Amino acid sequence: MTGAGMMDCKNALQETDGDFDAAIDALRKKGQKVASKRADREATEGAIISKVSADGKIGAIVMLNCETDFVAKNDDFVAKVNALVDLALTLKADSLEALNAAAFGASTVAEELINFTGVTGEKVEIGGYQLIEAAKVAAYIHPGNKVATLVGFNETCDEQVCKDIAMQIAAMAPIALDKGDVSQEVIDKEIEIGKELAINEGKPADMAEKISLGRLNKFFAESTLLNQQFIKDNKVSISQYLKSQSKTLTATAFKRFSLQA
Numbered sequence: 290m291t292g293a294g295m296m297d298c299k300n301a302l303q304e305t306d307g308d309f310d311a312a313i314d315a316l317r318k319k320g321q322k323v324a325s326k327r328a329d330r331e332a333t334e335g336a337i338i339s340k341v342s343a344d345g346k347i348g349a350i351v352m353l354n355c356e357t358d359f360v361a362k363n364d365d366f367v368a369k370v371n372a373l374v375d376l377a378l379t380l381k382a383d384s385l386e387a388l389n390a391a392a393f394g395a396s397t398v399a400e401e402l403i404n405f406t407g408v409t410g411e412k413v414e415i416g417g418y419q420l421i422e423a424a425k426v427a428a429y430i431h432p433g434n435k436v437a438t439l440v441g442f443n444e445t446c447d448e449q450v451c452k453d454i455a456m457q458i459a460a461m462a463p464i465a466l467d468k469g470d471v472s473q474e475v476i477d478k479e480i481e482i483g484k485e486l487a488i489n490e491g492k493p494a495d496m497a498e499k500i501s502l503g504r505l506n507k508f509f510a511e512s513t514l515l516n517q518q519f520i521k522d523n524k525v526s527i528s529q530y531l532k533s534q535s536k537t538l539t540a541t542a543f544k545r546f547s548l549q550a
Contacts (some may be wrong), residue, residue: 291316293408320407327412334361337437337546338370339428342378348426348439349377352417352546360409385418419544427451440543450534458545463514479508
């Protein structure tokens with residue numbers, strides 16, 4: 290019932306003189322103690338699951354972290370992530386805080402993860418969460434549950450087209466949807482890097498400025514989803530590929546989580 294190890298259950302029953310309910314409470318308290326003890330540990334492994342609602346208009350992605358790949362590959366761990374994604378879709382939880390506070394069985398999500406820490410013996414926490422609502426949402430999970438994506442579109446589109454874009458995001462890791470979505474801080478940094486590279490190559494300062502702007506355009510083409518080359522046909526950009534399906538079709542939002550370096 291608790292998912293705790295046999296010896297942990299036996300010890301809990303002995304400590305509570307066979308009182309079943311008290312033994313469950315003791316195991317929960319043990320989980321809380323384990324969670325506290327492991328609070329400073331790094332949880333860099335885990336599993337990422339993304340799913341879409343039955344009507345295809347809502348998508349949720351959850352990254353559940355733990356300490357080792359051994360635990361991350363456990364069926365119970367993967368089932369827990371799936372349950373969290375299902376809950377998020379049902380509730381349309383609009384933030385990680387809302388998801389953690391949501392009822393989950395007899396407790397909340399946050400309390401359940403404390404208990405799960407006791408079961409696994411490792412720090413377990415939600416490392417990332419996002420909900421996307423759109424006219425059409427697609428999800429993709431790379432085999433192994435280490436990379437997953439969500440992408441929203443402004444209108445319905447062919448399932449394979451949607452999947453193509455979700456896979457593009459997984460493979461090419463764009464940092465923004467379009468040029469206008471890149472922060473000024475990132476743009477300034479890229480311009481500065483471009484200038485330094487040009488000067489180091491022996492170019493005069495006035496020319497370095499122009500060269501840096503050219504490199505910035507290349508950065509946009511490589512790092513923003515709609516301007517990236519389509520991985521299945523590098524003669525067209527993602528924007529052009531979508532418009533070849535429908536003149537008004539475009540992506541409106543995306544999210545990518547990865548446990549890989």
